[in-house]
Amino acid sequence: MKKTDELYSGKAKTIYHTEDPNLLIMDFRDSLTAFDGEKKSEVPKKGYYNAQISKKLFELLEEKGIKTHYREMVAGNEMLVDTVSIILVEVIVRNIATGSMTRKYPFEEGTVLDEPVIVMDYKDDSRHDPMLNEDIAIALGLATREELAGIRQTALKINEILKAYLDERGLLLPDFKLEFGRRGTEVVLGDEISCDTCRLWDKETGDSLDKDVFRFDKGDLAAAYREVARRIVPEIFD
Numbered sequence: 001m002k003k004t005d006e007l008y009s010g011k012a013k014t015i016y017h018t019e020d021p022n023l024l025i026m027d028f029r030d031s032l033t034a035f036d037g038e039k040k041s042e043v044p045k046k047g048y049y050n051a052q053i054s055k056k057l058f059e060l061l062e063e064k065g066i067k068t069h070y071r072e073m074v075a076g077n078e079m080l081v082d083t084v085s086i087i088l089v090e091v092i093v094r095n096i097a098t099g100s101m102t103r104k105y106p107f108e109e110g111t112v113l114d115e116p117v118i119v120m121d122y123k124d125d126s127r128h129d130p131m132l133n134e135d136i137a138i139a140l141g142l143a144t145r146e147e148l149a150g151i152r153q154t155a156l157k158i159n160e161i162l163k164a165y166l167d168e169r170g171l172l173l174p175d176f177k178l179e180f181g182r183r184g185t186e187v188v189l190g191d192e193i194s195c196d197t198c199r200l201w202d203k204e205t206g207d208s209l210d211k212d213v214f215r216f217d218k219g220d221l222a223a224a225y226r227e228v229a230r231r232i233v234p235e236i237f238d
Helices: 046-063 100-104 134-139 145-167 221-232
Strands: 003-009 013-018 023-028 031-034 039-042 070-075 078-082 089-096 112-122 171-178 180-183 186-189 198-202
Touching (some): 003 023, 046 070, 046 221, 089 145, 112 145, 134 145, 145 171, 145 186
Antiparallel strands (some): 003 013, 023 078, 031 039, 070 078, 089 112, 089 171, 180 186
16 A cells, blocks of 8 residues: 555644545654644654554554554554544543643642543644533534543543553553544544653653653653663564
């Protein structure tokens, strides 16, 4: 499958049409942004590591019964995916209090939550992705009540799968972002699952191994992403 004309270019990925209108190619770039695009950089092999991590985690979720847009890899950093209509709701699953959760609410940094917290934001950079409740999402026509309930249930199932998988590889999952889209009449997981969309902490040291390294100048981002890839997709280093 070959890419044709460009459909969309975002902060870190470019989406291309293919000869099949039902399939797209998602190109993971080395671009990096933070704080609504105010901070930018390029990091060698960042796109490759994210693509390979996403591939492995999509395959894991598919094996566990989660429907995704993933088909196959067509190059090291290019993923063939189903064409979906993205639902403009970002779903954040939180297991440990950190980031905006401790800035906005009286949680202590690093508090392990008794139950996962699901937060839904309106996917709109111009409005800085404001938080949604179910009624606002429905009023905006973003999704139906049934779709939102299904998304929540699926997000919690994904959380349990990923937490267990990453724990075995010495990684904690404080929080992560998911996006969903419609493939015909069904809602499936879209976008990516990578160091760009997950907070990942080393289980022993608590060190960040995700985009926070770039956000807050915590060290070598390429080394952090490479370490996560080494634990999740060691085969790419053979």
